[in-house]
Amino acid sequence: MKKIKMGMVGGGPNAFIGAIHRMAAQLDGQIELVCGVFSSSPQRSYEYGRTLGLKASRCYRHFNDLLEQESSLPKSQRMELLAIVTPNHLHFQMASEAIKHGFHVISDKPATISLAQALTLARQLACSDVLYALTYTYTGYPMVKEARYRVHAGELGTIRKIIVSYQQGWLSGKNAESTKQASWRLDPEQAGLSCCMGDIGVHAANLAEYISGQSITHVCADLNTAYEHRALDDDGTVLLKFGDEIKGVLLASQVATGEENNLSISVYGDKGSLKWQQQNPNSLTLRYADSSMRVIRSGVANESSLAVANTRLPAGHPEGYIEAFANLYRNFAAQIRARQLVQPPCDKALDVPGIKEGIRGMMFIDSVVRASGSSQKWHAVQGAQLHD
């Protein structure tokens, strides 16, 4: 079985997310990195590609070179998949160009920096044979998949309430914006409408929709800028409605001093509830009205087949973030292989976020920013009705 050939745009020397994409892509031996453009500086791009062990001829200096030269290679050598790991404002254009050239795309989130762009991308994809994946990483954790399975199986009864929280502390302090990452994330030109909600709030919203199988329809939002000279939010809370019956709350902060990447979600139904926390990712806690608490553990009996399929190790050998990320790549690789063989992919492989989730994310960010600026309490999520 040949490895799928991947190129990368972005992810140079100090971009931690690029390294993670590379590790995630290669972990399972399904994908190999063959080319890339790693920096906006042509020289740095070339040099960095060389340190990654790429052939000199495939360490490109410009994005256009990558597309054109790869397209001209014989099919057996050519890049098949492009990973986009640049700052947000470039995602749309690069994805769009890659699709035009017939390359499959896996993009860091958010898909774009506006809802209009996301809708455009969706239309483009609908008219092409190209596959598209969006790295909402947290849906790759086996216990997140287990949570989704348990909700869908009706184990919690009718869902009533969802609480999702993502707390970070890295933007706490007046001088926190001196890092390269902080500077682009707080810059509306590069990051889009929102920093905190665009970076992590949207992950939390995706997680809530993924596990519950419900769409956020209305929001009431309070975005904050703890350090007032900043151009975008670094903290916020959003009250949620998922239709008429389910209420929720989404908390996100990048100024929660001392928090690492404290993502957690609780879903409450009539019959039971569940809780998952990234800091203890291999456990899923289930509580019931009339029975004692259960803790589902990766690799232990009683898991769903979807969770099993996304677990690599025997129970008690902890798997973490890279493994969750790699599940997205591995499942997407299976989609690509099935496409190449003109056959349907297995169920497991379908469980990768795509442009639909990208659109939902942009709707969420748009609505939240609009709601936060209003003195009215509730605001419909624009276009929520589009979501099937």
Place this chain on the structure above:
Amino acid sequence: MKKIKMGMVGGGPNAFIGAIHRMAAQLDGQIELVCGVFSSSPQRSYEYGRTLGLKASRCYRHFNDLLEQESSLPKSQRMELLAIVTPNHLHFQMASEAIKHGFHVISDKPATISLAQALTLARQLACSDVLYALTYTYTGYPMVKEARYRVHAGELGTIRKIIVSYQQGWLSGKNAESTKQASWRLDPEQAGLSCCMGDIGVHAANLAEYISGQSITHVCADLNTAYEHRALDDDGTVLLKFGDEIKGVLLASQVATGEENNLSISVYGDKGSLKWQQQNPNSLTLRYADSSMRVIRSGVANESSLAVANTRLPAGHPEGYIEAFANLYRNFAAQIRARQLVQPPCDKALDVPGIKEGIRGMMFIDSVVRASGSSQKWHAVQGAQLHD
């Protein structure tokens, strides 16, 4: 040293909170129960008093009998302190009568069922020599006191964000209201304006104000009735402002299936943050921007003297809810003894919630109910400016 003589109103056979007040009052050997009215049924009141080992002559059938007959006893035998543990709607009148008769009062929360009543009670107390305590129990935990101390000492820097959450599941399910406690808590006549916010939301608000030393000035509220036939809220979320600089969120639910009494608070400042959870009450976690996490443990070196004074056991022998509750009684007993000796009480003894906290609680409930019914986002906490 003589024990302080206590009477009790409420707290009959099936009222769990009455038994807890008695355990808390007597734990430290400072207070003895000498009389009471334990039920609205005169006969049941008498009989229950007897099972508690009280003299027959002091097992009263009516509240008025209690007040009058105790008043007529010689001072050396007479009740000195009345504990009020009835449903909410009776708190005000009973406290008011007891004060008129010169008895010190310790009341279960909320102090009253309206802000007007609470203000009346405060005026009455201001013109009397009687002491008044309100059992916001959670302020009795040593690690909650430690948290307050750390914030006041500036250890977290400027406070930016407060998240407080109180999750219970006992009202989950359509049939949950069949218990005696559920029936009065969901009845506006007995419980007041709110069930969930009045019962547990107000505890969470008090905890946030106690630890942070800040007052909630504005709220945006979404109260819910998960089971629509109920007359009062059983769930809700409140966005908070503490003045212009500090944002917060208060989450409370009684339909969070499987949650026990999951009260937790996180306070974030520029320099550090803290987290406390009732389910692990003897630990206080401190996180910093630039150093590793510390866990303060009851009884271990490095605690404040206030926490030490409210701890009974060597480290690692867990103390819990009854001990926290007993700290309120013990400290209030010290206030009463000091008043009897016409001397100032020690600092520790002053750390008991009183009518000021009772007024804050009523303001909170009032504002939240009003805000929840409005389509506007933010609402000032009525009379918040009265708070010093």
Place this chain on the structure above:
Amino acid sequence: MKKIKMGMVGGGPNAFIGAIHRMAAQLDGQIELVCGVFSSSPQRSYEYGRTLGLKASRCYRHFNDLLEQESSLPKSQRMELLAIVTPNHLHFQMASEAIKHGFHVISDKPATISLAQALTLARQLACSDVLYALTYTYTGYPMVKEARYRVHAGELGTIRKIIVSYQQGWLSGKNAESTKQASWRLDPEQAGLSCCMGDIGVHAANLAEYISGQSITHVCADLNTAYEHRALDDDGTVLLKFGDEIKGVLLASQVATGEENNLSISVYGDKGSLKWQQQNPNSLTLRYADSSMRVIRSGVANESSLAVANTRLPAGHPEGYIEAFANLYRNFAAQIRARQLVQPPCDKALDVPGIKEGIRGMMFIDSVVRASGSSQKWHAVQGAQLHD
């Protein structure tokens, strides 16, 4: 219902265990302290009794005064129960005298300082109407009772292995023995054959036998004196056999720097295992070969009736060490009342450690000290065959 009248010997100003016995005895309103001898200094004993609110006439200066004067009081006023909370070497003589005078006895552990004394006490009790309880406190925790219940119900299958560990750090450091408690615990005259095993190892052994329902039959021991000038052990490990089929390990230390009172036990059977830890006392973890983990929580559905009967609060309001201790007193009070009414006590009340457990404790200490001094590996627990 009248309270049972209790006297106390020991437990003066700086003796933390005396205060705990008083809190535990009085928590449930079943027992009242009426008299005592609180210090070996007659004057200090008198004065301390007064600060506890006792009548001057019942603040005794000598143990003999207590016995004789209480015996001469009318039955309605007389002490019924004596709590012994002195250093170890006095337990035997005081219990023996109290029994002769017809007083029920509740003694801090160990029952005596030699096996011979414990056997003598057992014979004396067998010929008297007096009841005797020994405060192996940890058996009072509801989740410990639940653990015992689950093992007896066969939920774990055939038991194969038991690991019990009690780690403290208070004797770490060369100067740790300067406290009053350290000085008598490290003195063979007052503490008996062993410090660490006599103080906490014996608790761990009792816990293992209580939960498993099995007796330790053989030991291989390594007792240590981390600080060589000490006359008794401050650390040790004991390999255990419970008959031919079950192996175990008991770890105990008082020089485990930074440990608080870290008592934990794991019991492994063919079908499942359980784990309980004092630092999280309201949870009991059950693991299975072929199913996901369950966590039994005090007050949540699915508990045994014995655990329910020993729980005071709704789930999630933590109960701790004092409540566990109070369960022993409350259950013993029920035994005493039943004896007074010449009727059998309820099952729940029978669940209090007594002289049989006292004898087992002395056998354990004896055997471990002997085994530790030997170069042979295994040693029979002396008299283990006496245990039914």
Place this chain on the structure above:
Amino acid sequence: MKKIKMGMVGGGPNAFIGAIHRMAAQLDGQIELVCGVFSSSPQRSYEYGRTLGLKASRCYRHFNDLLEQESSLPKSQRMELLAIVTPNHLHFQMASEAIKHGFHVISDKPATISLAQALTLARQLACSDVLYALTYTYTGYPMVKEARYRVHAGELGTIRKIIVSYQQGWLSGKNAESTKQASWRLDPEQAGLSCCMGDIGVHAANLAEYISGQSITHVCADLNTAYEHRALDDDGTVLLKFGDEIKGVLLASQVATGEENNLSISVYGDKGSLKWQQQNPNSLTLRYADSSMRVIRSGVANESSLAVANTRLPAGHPEGYIEAFANLYRNFAAQIRARQLVQPPCDKALDVPGIKEGIRGMMFIDSVVRASGSSQKWHAVQGAQLHD
């Protein structure tokens, strides 16, 4: 920078450890798998290699083919490093042959199945230019490295006690030995002298020696066979001496029903103690005699540079077992590169277990098996004096 070319022997279709070696080797893009023999069945070996994407010419059918044909390839294509992941009894011979052919070796543990073999291998290595690594995986965790650093820096003071425990449940139940892995691990011909101690006890012993920097000098052992028809131990406890001053205990079990891979270690010194647990691998707890507890977290301020160098992700994105394993490969790759450049490797790269740790492991297994069969308590670790 070119990737190092790796071959593999063992690790076929159902051998989970082979897949882990491949993931660990490739995670950081330093090493690529180019050839291998994956099964004792020539045909299955060939086919499996093909599914891994290897060239047909390098999917070997026999180990000798691998050695000879790779040796004959031009240097730029030739395998440089051989990973040995077969059952234990083949490790020695294969490592020895590979060394003779000039290939670097990374071997799954144990190094050999006898101490004599391990000593032979060490002598062979001493006379060659080849590098050798042994995958004691747990030393790859950043917080294990942090623990070692803290002990060496004297932060705990003089070490007094070490407790290390490794609990698994996979061999619980009479039918547990039906799996392929169970059958060879319980077979003395393939596994060597011991199952439980040889498989996991030796990991625990290595962890204790690695963190403490001390050697086990004496053991007292009790190995068990919970299911009597088994030919080797499935459980055991070992009392330890590290010289005259430090005592310890090692607990290991494969019949601890419901345990996953519960590896934990506590090290106690005069001034402080530390605890690490695989189930929460990114935290290291430090406790002190006179200060509050600290929790060091991977990626948070206050770590040693060695821990930082072995961490890939920002704090709070959990890293796990594969990442720890990959640290061994990455560091060994750096050793190999340095050797190729005839320069000294960086400090970080030296932190990989090698033949010295292999010898220590064989000494441990040998001594424990001998001690367990003896009625004497203590036994010297054979050749312990050889360890520097």
